[in-house]
Amino acid sequence: MGHSSAAPSEVRKAGAPTPPPRQGRRTTTPREMRRANRAGLDEAHRDRRAFRETRANSTTPDEAHADHSIPSERRFRKQREPWLACATAGLALCLACEQYERYYALWPLDARTFEELILVALVTGSAFLACAFSAIRRTKPLYARRGLLAILALAQTGGVAIRILQMAGGPLPEAFAIAGPLLRQPEFVMLALYAQFFLDVGIRKSVQAFAWGLVASGIIQAAFTELPSEIAIPLLLLFMPAAAMLLGLAGWLRSQDDLAREREDISAELEASKGFSRTFSFWECCASIALVNVLLLVLHSRGVAFQDQSTMSAVMQLSAGFGCIVAGVAFLALLNYLQEAECLDLLRVTILPAVLIALYFSATIQAGSPAMYFTPLCVCYSMLMLLVWATPRYYRIKGSSFLCVCAVFFSFKLGWAVGLFGVNIAPSWWGSAVEATFVFLAYTVLLLFSAFHAVRTWRMNMRNTAGSPATRNSSQSASPSQFDATCSHVADRFDLTPRESEVLPYLARGRNARHISEALVISDGTARTHIMHIYQKLAVKSQQELIDIVDESM
Incomplete structure (x- = not known):
């Protein structure tokens, strides 16, 4: 009887089966409890995620302003795009390297020989041809090849070092004297690689980066007039390696999501600017860039006569840097009022020929100080560089814009070689009248291109108006x-x-x-x-x- 009042667990024998639970009750194991907790947390996370997406997709103005204020969004963009900051800084250094010849306070302008021009044209053409073959094969982008960037940086640094040794007056082997001008050409190939990198960036961002690069390179050029040569020359040796390093770093920092977002913008921007490539053919673009560069070389050679390796050279360099700053600020201001294609078309058709003609007449009558001469000259040169930088992306050769980049950059370099030939070499062969003939032919062809473009645009507008329904446009x-x-x-x-x-x-x-x-x-x-x-x-x-x-x- 005393055992009958004991608990069931006490009377149950060892090994006896466990009785079933009472009706309406269920035993929950610890594992099931953990699973239930995890399921509840997952469901809560899904609910919160859905709520955030619903708020992000809100279409009312109040919610949009509340969730997406411009200052915080701009800070967010800057934090998310360090690759763009690296690429812009590297582009500024690359443009500063491209301006080496205009550091008048450090060294005089080199006198080129015919053989040297031929070698430079052949080497530059071969380099751009190799880049074009790489684009056709659709291999890894050139800007992502660190070995190539290192080779270009070392070659450019070697060319500048040879130039420094020549200025110091030390004896150099003949092979070094020949290799020096060739080794200084990778600066333009590096600029083409930056252009390839920015082909995967929105057009507006690309033009803005180039404008900021011009401002920074102008500041560097102007600041170097105040630095002693013992400090300025070693700094010049670091520009190209730093530009190569920043380009590689920008390619490494840019993610696939950044690429996808930028390419979406590129497709929309190109759809809105198809008229640029229809009214301005690619061969006309290359020829115009080459001819304008011929004229700029003639104007530049006239201004170099002021160089004296003293105060006047410093004023020339300071004026050239100020011209780059003015051009960069002007480009940034134009982007606030015009579309990218409209901005480029305005520079190509209106501003550029007018400034070139005014500069040529000012050089002919020997009017104005070097400051008044070199500032608008460098503004004009910056306009041409912007056309070289931005216009190739509006065209396609075998489905690739980088082929157009190579062709346009080589056209620019070819115009440089032809201009130097017409200024330095041809007059010694056929007389001083040859230079005027070069200028006259370049101006005539350039003005004809502008006239043909105006007529073609007018005809296309008339055809669209007359041959399509009234509701088409x-x-x-x-x-x-x-x-x-x-x-x-x-x-x-x-x-x-x-x-x-x-x-x-x-x-x-x-x-x-x-x-x-x-x-x-x-x-x-x-x-x-x-x-x-x-x-x-x-x-x-x-x-x-x-x-x-x-x-x-x-």
Whole structure:
């Protein structure tokens, strides 16, 4: 009887089966409890992630401004794009290396021989041809090959070192005297590799980086007038290795997500600027760049007569650096008001010939001080360099823009060789009248190119107006009020949200996500989200299809 009141666990014999649980109760093991906790946490994380995505895709103006304020977004961009800062700094050093010949306070301008010009043209042409073959084979990008960058940096540094030894007056073997000018050519190949790197960057970012590079190189050139030669010359030896190192570092820091985001912007920007390549053929672009460089070499040779390795040389170098700064600031200002293609077309058609003609007349009558002469000359040279930098990306040769980069850069170098031949060599062979003949022919052909471009553009506009329906170009010819009313009608028709209705007119005008984000004071990610939603609601796959819908509604 005393045992009957004991607990069941006490009377159960060892090894006896465990009785089933009571009805309505379930035993939970520790493993099941841990699984349940993890499942609950995962579900909570999914809920929070969905909530954040819902807030990020918010389309009301208040939420958009609350979640994406411009100052924090700009700070976020700067933190996420260290590769762009490295590439811009390296480009500035590369441009400073390209300006070595204009460091008038350090050394005089070299006198070139005919054999030297031929060798330079052959070596430069071979280098760009090798780069072109690499692009055709679609191998690893050249800017990502660290061995090639190291070879270019060492060759350039060796060429500058030979130039320094020649200035010191020390005896040099004849082979070194011949190799010196050749070893100083990798600076332009390195600039082409930077252009290849920036082909995978948005057009606006690329032009902005080049403009900032011009400003920085101008500051360096002007600052070197105040440095003693014992400090300035060793610093010059470090420019090209630093530029090569920064290019390799920028390629290493840039992720695949950065590439995908930039290429999306590039496709939209190229779609909006197809008219540039249609009205300005590639061979015309190369020929114009070569001819303009011929004229610049003639003008530069006239100004070098002021060089005296003293105060006047320092003033010339300071004026040249100031010209680069002015040009870079002007390019950045133009980008605030014009599209990239419009900016380049304006420089090519209007500003560049006018400045060249004015400079030539000022050089002919020997008017103005060196400061007044070299500042606009370097502004003009910077304009030409911007055309060399940016225009190849609007063209394709066998599906590659880098082939166009190689062709345009070689055209620039060929114009340099022809200009030096016409200034330094041809007059000694055929008389001083040859230089005037070179200038006259270059000016004539350049003006003919400009006239042909104007006529071709006028004919294309007339053909589009006469041969297409009246509604074909209605988005360009309609008044702003009519265009906005049409966009509002399309937004109501496809049930767009208020924020998407604000984005639609920019898309219908051909703007890209970056432009929309700056215009509406939202982030790039929010602008892309609105664009994606608009494409889904309108059932279109490209911006051109959206533009067609707005044109038909108009």
